[in-house]
Amino acid sequence: MKFKRLEAPYLRSDNAVSAMMLQVLVALIPGTIAYVWFFGPGLLINMLLAGLFCVGFEAAMVHLRGRKVEEVLMDYTAIITAVLIAFALPPLTPWWVTATACLFAIVVAKHLYGGIGYNVFNPAMVGYVVALVAFPQHMNLWLPPHIGDMDYGTLSLTQTLAYTMTGNLPVAFDDISRATPLDMVQAGLKQMRTIEEMRALPLMGDFGGRGWEWIGNFIALGGIGLLIRKVIRWHIPVAVIAGVLVPATIAFLIDPGTHAGPGFHLFSGATLLCAFFIATDPVSAAASPSGRLIYGFGIGVLIYAIRQWGAYADGVAFAVLLMNMAVPAIDALTRTRIVGHRGARS
């Protein structure tokens, strides 16, 4: 009798890039719900727009590069990039800012470098940084959280949509815009106010800003789900968090008056989103477990350093891009010790 010939191994597993990416998207749902709860529907509109732009750009680039469009789009990575861009942008963002971010993320950072697997930089962070540098005036329309005792004006869904399409606010900017907790602390310190004073303000919660810290919790919840399902490994999240906490704790212990505590840094801005969802992009991260610890810790320390001494209130995007640059060096220096060899060769 005749049989077909194949190459070993003759088992198949269900592991697939698309399944991994789909789980990442699902894990972002709790954080998204929390964000919308506190800051209104702006995030959803941004996600929708960014999704359309990213998928559109990806389809165009894949077509131009002569690949099969359906096959590439099915890996969901363009949608993850879109969702991360939407999280990074303020909840009120005109559409052309989102479009620019998506253009640079997908066309420049991803496909001009060779597409998935070959991008040196995290595409979402490249897109966000371009938007941040190109449209500084549009990048500071942050809202106060919807919490009962805070009586601020808010925009309805139609008003949010109208702003996104036209860039014209129906109300005075100062009536709805509020500084983020990170902005507030950075500006407050420059005005010689103490952390203790600022912590008494209504925007501040138990650790970070009110509302923000809850979003952080839900982001972390999704992230822990990914860890349990082994979609991501623990090295990068733990290292990023440690990288933020270690310098923050030391500085706080030395001078609590002018340094916000470790809890504030952990639950403010994009620290947790970065730890679980941004820095964990495997393509632009270091390869070995020890390399990933160094990579993550570097991101954490840079986040803290930019917040503390930089011009920007949050430094996640810059921290990630800077460590992306360091990846080849980290990879060269942190090889695993192959069994049977005396030590790691470098």
Next chain:
Amino acid sequence: MTAATFDLGKLHGGLRLDANKSQATGQDIVDIPIPTQLVIPLKQHVGEESQPVVAIGERVLRGQLIAECVGELGAPVHASSSGTLVSIEPWPVTRRYGDKTLCMIIETDGLDEEIRHETYPDYDTLVPSELLERIVSGGIVGLGGAVFPTAQKLMQADTCDMDMLILNAVECEPYISCDDMLMRDRAAEVISGAQILLHALGIDECLIGIESDKPEAIDALLNVLAESGDERITIKQVPTIYPSGGEDQLVQLIANREVPSGGLPTDIGCLVQNVGTAAAVHDWIVDGRPLTSRVTTITGNGVGTPMNVRARLGTPVAELAPHAGGYTDHAELLIIGGPMTGKSVSTDDVPVVKATNCVLVMSELPAAGKELPCIRCGECAAACPVQLMPQQLFWYACADDETRLREFGLTDCIECGCCDLVCPSHIPLTFDFRMAKARIREQADEKARAERARRRFEARNERLAHDRDTRDEAQNEQRAEAKKASRNAIAEILARKRDKDTKP
């Protein structure tokens, strides 16, 4: 007697695979009747082809030496039943590259007459070196699947400082259960084989590594050990994680020693043998029967009744299926060995050989997902038992960067298939690495050839130069002599002329 323990070294990575063994372990081992034709390859082991010692047309008996070993890595071959040697011809066998090899074809006569060799039930009265030589002559090779000649390993006892015998009863690949069934059936012979090997090697520590999902086999071994009271032998259970039964991996697990890169377990004092090999040693030394049959698992959804059978070496695989319920509609793939490292063959004409531990007949696999670019997720590195970074190796394999491939340990890859299985981008890493290894070997061969050619060319040039030099010297000398001679001749003529002139 020592109880089974879990006291282990550490193995990196590995996978927990569905065992799929219980299908074949429900019933006792079934003996396959002697086939009308036995196909016995001259080469059933790594190393050199054996040399036939019987002529075509000659009658042979079971256990008779029919081919003797040549070279260091050879192993003798014995007839597995009585009959007539009708031809020696190329026949399809199980090999990764190349499909046919020379086989001795024996028409059996059904009498199964046997040659009895000398027996040594009191082997412990023999000097270890004599016993070693006796074992070597039994044609025994490793029955675990790698078929490294046992003799070669045993002979290293002389040159290496060996202090530990390890019996490999792990059988970590899914589906395979022949060692499990052999231990349930013949635990006493396995232990006896271990004792013979211990005496032959002059060492007194033996560890038996066995996967914890074989409680019946463990009990069988423990009972025999309890009866014999042999304290040199310890059973160590290892967790059911593939590939803990890889030779180097097992040594690392149960002896907590690392086999150096490019080396063998014997380099660090460990001799590893399969349990089937131990039983074969017993049969040869105590009963005088060389290795002419083996237990093999025939399983998968391609056969009606998966089971373990005892077949004469040389029995065509096609003869096994009818005893295992025949082929089902799912019989689309035939794999000799396990589903992780076995070899897919195109015909069931291939014979059962010393290495055939499993015949896996199964349905065609679902098409592997389309190969996508590597996203460097690192799952492969997490699964690699040798702690390689397959994602980096893959990168360098694509670039054909030999220096980097060596640096990142391509040659340390054991081709276990773990990285391949977990890869979410469906990259056939094992195949790619095998190809990269082959390319490196080829390049090395070519380099060696070029080097030889260069040396020959240089030698030729030197020789020519030398010839030219000596020839020139000779010519110069000749010329000088000729010149001198002609000068003398002229002088003579002139002198004669002067004489004539002065004598009017």
